[in-house]
Amino acid sequence: MSMNPGTQSELDSLRVGFSSIFETGFQSTPVFWKQLCTEVPSGGYSNVYGWAVNAFRLRQWIGPRMVQNIREHTFEVVNLPFEATVDLDLRAMAKDRNTIGVFKNTALAGLAAAAAKHPDDLFVQRLQANPTGFDGVAFFHSAHPNYNVTGTGDTTYDNLYDLALSKANFNTVWSAMTQFAGEDGRPLGVMPTHLIIPPQLKLTALELLQSTTYGQGTGATNAIDNVMKGWVDIIVIPELANNADCWYLADLSRPIKPWIFQKHSAPVLTALDSLTDRKVFEEKVATYGVDYEGNIAPTPPFLMAKSDPT
Numbered sequence: 001m002s003m004n005p006g007t008q009s010e011l012d013s014l015r016v017g018f019s020s021i022f023e024t025g026f027q028s029t030p031v032f033w034k035q036l037c038t039e040v041p042s043g044g045y046s047n048v049y050g051w052a053v054n055a056f057r058l059r060q061w062i063g064p065r066m067v068q069n070i071r072e073h074t075f076e077v078v079n080l081p082f083e084a085t086v087d088l089d090l091r092a093m094a095k096d097r098n099t100i101g102v103f104k105n106t107a108l109a110g111l112a113a114a115a116a117k118h119p120d121d122l123f124v125q126r127l128q129a130n131p132t133g134f135d136g137v138a139f140f141h142s143a144h145p146n147y148n149v150t151g152t153g154d155t156t157y158d159n160l161y162d163l164a165l166s167k168a169n170f171n172t173v174w175s176a177m178t179q180f181a182g183e184d185g186r187p188l189g190v191m192p193t194h195l196i197i198p199p200q201l202k203l204t205a206l207e208l209l210q211s212t213t214y215g216q217g218t219g220a221t222n223a224i225d226n227v228m229k230g231w232v233d234i235i236v237i238p239e240l241a242n243n244a245d246c247w248y249l250a251d252l253s254r255p256i257k258p259w260i261f262q263k264h265s266a267p268v269l270t271a272l273d274s275l276t277d278r279k280v281f282e283e284k285v286a287t288y289g290v291d292y293e294g295n296i297a298p299t300p301p302f303l304m305a306k307s308d309p310t
Contacts, residue, residue, distance in 0.1 A: 008274070008275050011090075011273040011274075011275075011280075011286065012273075014100070014273070014286075015271045015273055018104070018108055018269065018271070018288065019269050021104055021108055021109070021112070022108060022111065022112045022269040022290070023112075023269075024112075025108070025109050025111075025112030025113060025116075026112040026113075026115055026116045026267065027116075029112065029113045029116035029117060031116055031117060031119065031120050032120055032123075032235060032237055033119040033120050033122075033123045033261060033296075035194070035235060035252060035257075036123065036196070036235075036250065036252065036257055036258060036259055037119070037123060037257055037259040037260055037261040037296060038255070038256050038257045038259075038260050038261070038299070039260070039261045039263060040260050040261070040262050040263070041262075041263055041264075042077075042079055042262045042263060042264040042294070043264070044079075044264075045078065045079060046076050046077055046078040046079060047076070047077050047262055048074055048075070048076045048077075049074065049075045049076075049077065049134070049260075049299075050073065050074055050075075051073050051075060051134045051299065051300050073134045073135065073147075074134070075133070075134035075297075077260070077262050077295050077297040078295060079262065079264040079293045079294055079295055080293065080294070080295050081291065081292075081293050082118060082291060082292060082293070082294075083289055083290065083291040084111055084114050084115070084289065084290055084291075085287060085288070085289035085290075086103075086107040086108070086110075086111055086287070086288055086289070087279075087285050087286070087287050087288075088103050088107070088285065088286045088287075088288065089284070089285055090280070090284040090285060090286055091284045107288075108288070111269070111288070111290055112290075114290075115267040115290045115292070116267075118267075118292075119261050119294075119296060120239065121239065122295075122296045123259060123261075123296050124237065124239040124240060126259070126296050126297070126298070127248075127259075128240075128242075128243070130306075131297070131298060133298050133300075133301050134298075134300070135301070138160075139298040139301050139304075140159055140160040140301070140304075140305070140306040141158075141159065141160055141301070142158045142160050143156040143158065144156055144157050144158070144159065144301055144302070146180070146181055146182060146183065146302075147182075147183045148181065148182075148183060148184075148185050149183050149184070149185075150184060150185035152185065153181060153185045154181060157180050157181070157302065158176065159177070159301050159302065159304065159305040159306065160305070160306055160307075161173055161305065161306070161307035161308075162307065162308060162309050163307045163309060164245060164307075164309040165197070165201055165204050165205065165208070165245075165247045165307070166204075166208075167208060167228060169307065170195075170208060170228070170249075171228075173192075173249055173305050173307055174192050174231075174232075174249060176305070177190045177191075177192050177249060177251070177302070177305055178190055178191060178192075180302040188302055190251050190302055190303065191251055191253065192232060192249040192250060192251050192305075193232055193233060193250070193251055193252050193253050194232055194233050194234070194235050194249070194250050194252050195209065195232050195233070195234050195235070195247060195248070195249060196235045196237060196240075196247065196248040196249075196250060197234065197235070197236055197237070197240070197247045197248075198236075198237065198238075198240035198241045198242075198243060198244055198246065198247075199236055199237075199238055199240075199241055200241065200244040200245075201244070201245070201247055202234075202236050205234050205236075205247075206234070208228060209228055209229065209230065209231055209232060209234060210229060210230070210234070211226050211229065212225070212226055212229060213225055213226055214226050232249070243308065243310065245308065245309050245310050246306065246307070246308040246309075246310065247306075247307050248304060248305065248306050248307070249304065249305045249307075250303060250304040250305075251303050251304070254303070256299050256300075256303075257299065257303065258298065258299055258300075258301075258303040258304035259296055259297065259298055259299060259304075260296065260297055260298075260299055261294065261295075261296050262294050262295045262296070262297065263292075263294045264292075264293035264294050265292050265293045265294070266292055267290050267291070267292040268290065268291070268292070269288060269289070269290050270288070270289050270290070270291070271286065271287070271288050272286065272287040272288075272289075273286040273287070273288075
């Protein structure tokens with residue numbers, strides 16, 4: 001049975017079905033950005049954040065309360081629009097019902113997956129571009145100001161290294177992050193929880209952090225316990241494969257993660273399938289598109305470190 005592409009009721013029925021398929025595909029697409037980004041709603045053109053480089057601490061209450069005047073450092077993140085669009089040939093659909101199935105399983109499924117994965121893609125773009133952070137230098141940098149107001153101790157900290165992934169180098173970066181200090185000169189309490197790697201480093205990471213023993217020489221009797229087993233979790237990101245030796249450490253245990261996904265609007269499927277729409281009227285083509293507004297931006301850089309030996 002053929003479908004009449006000139007019937008609005010048929011197009012309306014398709015739209016309802018397409019919306020359901022899109023939503024199912026969107027929700028079922030696996031993503032990794034939620035592990036690395038805190039989602040923050042945005043009701044306007046941008047959000048302005050006030051990051052504090054210190055840790056709140058309670059004190060014994062003696063006398064009046066003491067206000068902890070932690071200095072804030074403002075940082076604006078502007079929402080950006082994103083879209084993707086596909087066409088459905090209504091003439092081809094009327095001649096061959098298989099056209100609908102092909103459209104559902106390829107174009108529409110691809111649109112749903114692209115919308116779900118876009119924050120992943122945007123995260124990798126931002127991560128590898130190394131944008132300027134709230135402190136005025138690149139997010140990964142060898143001399144971040146820590147705004148130390150005590151008059152003693154370090155005035156900068158380093159979250160950029162050129163070390164290959166190994167037991168000793170992992171410990172060097174991990175230990176350095178635990179020593180990051182805030183404005184009061186005291187440690188910020190950073191404890192890296194995750195190793196983020198491209199797929200090429202998966203074997204090295206598994207041997208380093210998940211194997212039970214380390215092999216010493218060729219004999220099994222020379223194996224020793226791997227004291228680093230389970231030290232941190234591993235996140236493998238295929239989209240990082242363009243830099244096979246670069247790895248990251250991050251503290252993902254806090255309410256604020258090293259990056260934010262600022263969402264102004266959620267992805268929505270929109271259809272231009274009315275008989276009065278120009279492309280439907282002139283070309284017998286219905287158009288379906290997805291769009292949303294948002295952005296991904298870094299938070300305080302002491303929550304993440306990068307090591308790129310290349």
